[in-house]
Amino acid sequence: xxxxSQHPSWVICKSGTSVKIECRSLDFQxxxxxxxxQFPKQSLMLMATSNEGSKATYEQGVEKxxxxxxxxxxxLSTLTxxxxxxxxxxxxxxxxxxxxxxxxxxxxxEGSRLTVL
Amino acid sequence: xxxxxxxxxxxxxxxxxxxxxxxxxDSSSTYLYWYKQEPGAGLQLLTYIFSNMDMKxxxxxxxxxxxxxxxxxxxxxxxxxxxxxxxxxxxKGARQLTFGSGTQLxxxx
Numbered sequence: 001x002x003x004x005s006q007h008p009s010w011v012i013c014k015s016g017t018s019v020k021i022e023c024r025s026l027d028f029q030x031x032x033x034x035x036x037x038q039f040p041k042q043s044l045m046l047m048a049t050s051n052e053g054s055k056a057t058y059e060q061g062v063e064k065x066x067x068x069x070x071x072x073x074x075x076l077s078t079l080t081x082x083x084x085x086x087x088x089x090x091x092x093x094x095x096x097x098x099x100x101x102x103x104x105x106x107x108x109x110e111g112s113r114l115t116v117l
Numbered sequence: 118x119x120x121x122x123x124x125x126x127x128x129x130x131x132x133x134x135x136x137x138x139x140x141x142x143d144s145s146s147t148y149l150y151w152y153k154q155e156p157g158a159g160l161q162l163l164t165y166i167f168s169n170m171d172m173k174x175x176x177x178x179x180x181x182x183x184x185x186x187x188x189x190x191x192x193x194x195x196x197x198x199x200x201x202x203x204x205x206x207x208x209k210g211a212r213q214l215t216f217g218s219g220t221q222l223x224x225x226x
Contacts, residue, residue: 004159006159034213041125041219041221042218042219043205043216043217043218043219044160044205044216046213046214049213093159093160095159095160106162106214107162108152108159108160108161108162109159110158110159111157111158111159113157
């Protein structure tokens with residue numbers, strides 16, 4: 001199947017710094033990518049939909065100035081957590097759509113664990 | 118919006134069958150999915166079922182859908198220790214997938 005890769009897998013940073021997480025579709029082009037956040041032992045919460053060449057669509061309650069999303073090419077979307085604080089510590093997962101979502105063609109990255117000290 | 122609920126924990130013995138249940142609220146969900154998440158990893162699509170189907174079988178996996186009761190289940194036959202993971206069901210609403218809370222499956226030797 002299609003491969004979606006995230007980098008870094010694990011990042012620890014100091015409070016107040018910014019962290020960038022990359023999501024790449026390795027063997028297909030993805031016009032749409034999704035960013036999720038997962039708290040321990042909880043489900044995934046959709047943060048935003050990333051559209052290549054246009055602004056991301058954020059879900060209600062997600063601060064767009066805090067979580068900057070850039071989808072500059074058909075194979076790369078980035079999520080930047082700006083001025084990170086300990087409450088931003090979480091597992092961030094991206095997914096990319098292959099073809100139509102309705103056929104189940106949605107592939108997930110391995111996830112990036114962010115710990116803010 | 119869509120609400121998807123699952124029981125949180127399930128333990129079975131190796132070789133037994135596991136049945137993970139899920140209920141959802143949005144009857145217009147056209148597709149329903151099962152994902153597997155191993156520790157520290159992303160989600161892996163296991164299988165999906167279209168809303169006009171009652172059952173789908175794929176090797177050791179059987180998905181049952183009861184549209185009237187809005188109930189979805191995943192049966193894993195001959196459960197192995199490698200099946201230990203968190204299993205998420207998800208429903209496709211108008212714009213996005215909505216995930217259940219996940220069921221932690223523990224397979225005991």
